Amino acid sequence: MSTAAAGVAARVRPNPARLARRHGWTVGVYVLLLVLLLYWQTIPANWGSFDVQSLAIDALPLAFAAMAQSVVIISGGIDLSVGSLISLINVLSAKYMIDMSFRNALLFGLLLLVGSAAAGAFTGTLIVLSRVPDIVVTLAMLFVWAGLALEILQIPGGGAPQSYLQLGTGHWWSPWIPSGLMILLLAFAIFWLPLRWARPGLALYSVGSNRNAAYLSGVGVARTRIFAYALGGLFAGLAGLALSATSGIGDPNAGQYYTLNSVAAAVLGGVALVGGVGGLIGPIAAAFVVTLVKTILILKGVDQNWAQVIQGTLIIVVVMIGGLAIRQRART
Amino acid sequence: MKFRSRGARWVALLVALSAVAVVAGITATASPAKKQASYVIGVSNTLVGNGWREEMICSVKAQALASGKVTSVKVANRNGGPAEQNADLRNLISAGANAIVVNPSSPSALNAVIAQAASRGVKVVSVDQRVTAPEAYNATNDQVAYGQLGATWLFKQLKGKGNVVEMRGIAGVPADTDRHTGFQQALKKYPGIKVVKQTFTGWQFATGGKQILDILNSGVKVDGVWTSGIDYTIVNAFRTAHKKLVPIVGADNNQFLKQLMTVKGLRGVAVTNPATIGGVGTAMAIKLLDKQSVPKWVKLKPQVWDNATAAGKKAIKANYSPSRPPTYSARLQVKPWTTYTSKQLFSCKGP
Numbered sequence: 186m187s188t189a190a191a192g193v194a195a196r197v198r199p200n201p202a203r204l205a206r207r208h209g210w211t212v213g214v215y216v217l218l219l220v221l222l223l224y225w226q227t228i229p230a231n232w233g234s235f236d237v238q239s240l241a242i243d244a245l246p247l248a249f250a251a252m253a254q255s256v257v258i259i260s261g262g263i264d265l266s267v268g269s270l271i272s273l274i275n276v277l278s279a280k281y282m283i284d285m286s287f288r289n290a291l292l293f294g295l296l297l298l299v300g301s302a303a304a305g306a307f308t309g310t311l312i313v314l315s316r317v318p319d320i321v322v323t324l325a326m327l328f329v330w331a332g333l334a335l336e337i338l339q340i341p342g343g344g345a346p347q348s349y350l351q352l353g354t355g356h357w358w359s360p361w362i363p364s365g366l367m368i369l370l371l372a373f374a375i376f377w378l379p380l381r382w383a384r385p386g387l388a389l390y391s392v393g394s395n396r397n398a399a400y401l402s403g404v405g406v407a408r409t410r411i412f413a414y415a416l417g418g419l420f421a422g423l424a425g426l427a428l429s430a431t432s433g434i435g436d437p438n439a440g441q442y443y444t445l446n447s448v449a450a451a452v453l454g455g456v457a458l459v460g461g462v463g464g465l466i467g468p469i470a471a472a473f474v475v476t477l478v479k480t481i482l483i484l485k486g487v488d489q490n491w492a493q494v495i496q497g498t499l500i501i502v503v504v505m506i507g508g509l510a511i512r513q514r515a516r517t
Numbered sequence: 518m519k520f521r522s523r524g525a526r527w528v529a530l531l532v533a534l535s536a537v538a539v540v541a542g543i544t545a546t547a548s549p550a551k552k553q554a555s556y557v558i559g560v561s562n563t564l565v566g567n568g569w570r571e572e573m574i575c576s577v578k579a580q581a582l583a584s585g586k587v588t589s590v591k592v593a594n595r596n597g598g599p600a601e602q603n604a605d606l607r608n609l610i611s612a613g614a615n616a617i618v619v620n621p622s623s624p625s626a627l628n629a630v631i632a633q634a635a636s637r638g639v640k641v642v643s644v645d646q647r648v649t650a651p652e653a654y655n656a657t658n659d660q661v662a663y664g665q666l667g668a669t670w671l672f673k674q675l676k677g678k679g680n681v682v683e684m685r686g687i688a689g690v691p692a693d694t695d696r697h698t699g700f701q702q703a704l705k706k707y708p709g710i711k712v713v714k715q716t717f718t719g720w721q722f723a724t725g726g727k728q729i730l731d732i733l734n735s736g737v738k739v740d741g742v743w744t745s746g747i748d749y750t751i752v753n754a755f756r757t758a759h760k761k762l763v764p765i766v767g768a769d770n771n772q773f774l775k776q777l778m779t780v781k782g783l784r785g786v787a788v789t790n791p792a793t794i795g796g797v798g799t800a801m802a803i804k805l806l807d808k809q810s811v812p813k814w815v816k817l818k819p820q821v822w823d824n825a826t827a828a829g830k831k832a833i834k835a836n837y838s839p840s841r842p843p844t845y846s847a848r849l850q851v852k853p854w855t856t857y858t859s860k861q862l863f864s865c866k867g868p
Contacts, residue, residue, distance in 0.1 A: 340689030432600035
């Protein structure tokens with residue numbers, strides 16, 4: 186779509202056409218989400234706060250995983266180790282938090298986030314130093330983290346203090362406001378918003394859209410790529426912690442589901458696999474779309490294998506539209 | 518993005534509509550619930566593509582149909598762990614299930630959502646494996662007895678002396694742990710028996726067959742094989758390796774029953790682990806909804822079908838179904854709980 190420089194220009198001089206072009210996809214995903222939400226709330230006989238809670242609980246880990254994947258893809262990479270890093274953080278937290286007080290559990294969670302970001306930075310450093318393609322290194326790290334997770338907890342087990350679980354499954358102020366959703370928004374506001382328009386965020390986009398141009402413009406390419414993986418690691422850590430809070434257990438295989446589904450949510454959310462395009466708001470909505478499709482099918486009593494077929498169809502169709510639109514624009 | 522041409526705009530509109538239409542269209546195929554009849558039963562399973570589990574789900578549908586009291590069975594069936602199952606259970610509650618039959622992925626991780634179900638008046642029956650939630654009812658095979666009965670038969674058969682192979686299921690899964698406990702209980706009484714090899718088949722028939730072939734080819738003397746239900750590929754492996762058959766303990770898998778009847782020189786027993794436990798759970802759930810009392814934990818005592826005794830032969834013959842696939846769990850009924858016909862079970866259609 187446009188480089189970081191154009192992004193700054195757009196901010197300086199708002200241009201409706203450009204805004205529409207830049208955010209059309211995101212708006213589209215949100216419209217799709219809205220339509221699904223409206224349809225969804227008509228199905229259960231007593232639709233209410235319980236259902237809203239269910240959706241938030243179900244979508245929370247995937248939303249974080251999608252954010253983790255999106256950051257890396259925007260920087261021009263791809264991270265196949267997201268899922269197993271989630272498993273690792275999940276089992277670590279569940280194994281040790283079970284006997285902790287709430288305060289210690291939170292502190293331990295923070296420590297795990299730092300560790301998870303470091304793990305991401307390690308992967309990024311490996312990629313930059315070895316010059317081996319991202320997909321190869323992160324595939325290797327997938328096995329490393331998965332093995333470590335199994336080493337720490339062979340079978341599902343562990344747990345967390347009740348008040349910690351409430352962070353994922355409880356509600357704030359009113360039963361209609363799931364705490365998980367608020368934490369998701371908070372994490373987005375704390376870890377992404379300040380970066381997005383600051384130097385590191387812009388560097389992320391410039392490296393993702395054209396590495397050479399970024400280098401020639403004085404952007405530290407190696408540093409930025411490592412930063413992207415570290416930030417991805419941080420979000421993966423949040424996904425792992427969210428998984429512990431929503432499921433109440435550590436499961437060494439729990440993360441498998443998120444490896445490719447995070448890519449799916451990123452793509453559906455408007456992040457182009459070529460890098461440099463997209464944001465995190467889209468993938469968050471996409472995570473809810475993916476979750477909602479599945480939920481609606483259960484509510485309607487339809488075979489869930491269809492959910493996967495529909496998810497796949499949805500991705501192909503949406504990406505095709507995006508491609509068509511870009512081609513149309515190039516032609517005119 | 519902005520669509521400059523009418524064509525692109527058209528496509529965009531079409532896609533947005535079709536995305537919704539796909540969802541709506543698929544969901545529309547579900548029959549609308551009739552209001553006058555009574556219960557909705559939910560099923561949650563987290564191991565997909567497994568014959569035993571599919572049969573379990575079919576038995577839920579069949580029992581629901583046979584009871585005449587259920588309007589629909591809603592199935593949440595996908596691969597996953599406790600996190601996915603938690604979500605599925607919540608969705609089944611939202612879907613208006615009056616009772617949920619669940620094959621749990623963890624004995625304790627579902628307790629919070631089960632408590633929530635109970636507070637909304639939804640009955641939860643855990644089948645195959647137990648959950649610790651005080652609100653839930655359980656229907657399981659007695660897996661300790663499963664291990665103990667089969668092993669005892671094997672050790673007796675070997676007259677208390679010899680080398681045996683213990684082929685287990687999946688490490689850490691409650692059923693595997695319990696069966697191993699039973700196996701050990703039997704082993705204690707027969708000090709002359711030596712376990713020369715222990716493997717984990719992952720309850721995969723191909724894996725089990727390959728493992729025993731490796732063991733046979735390694736030259737270890739094997740006098741008997743105990744399996745956690747991965748049986749007919751073991752018999753095949755003995756034939757592939759041209760080894761003399763030894764006594765084999767298996768489960769009530771259709772193909773193994775056939776082998777017990779037809780393979781020359783095969784001595785073995787089928788220890789039952791009925792997939793139709795799903796039907797038992799459903800029957801319990803319906804009784805609970807009818808405000809009748811049921812035991813908190815229904816434990817099935819496994820039957821041992823010996824291919825050398827008259828009673829065993831009769832049971833094997835009666836339960837073998839030529840029309841069913843090799844891995845079909847052959848014990849079609851668990852009386853007095855299940856009331857469906859075999860045809861209802863095979864057709865796998867709910868009300």
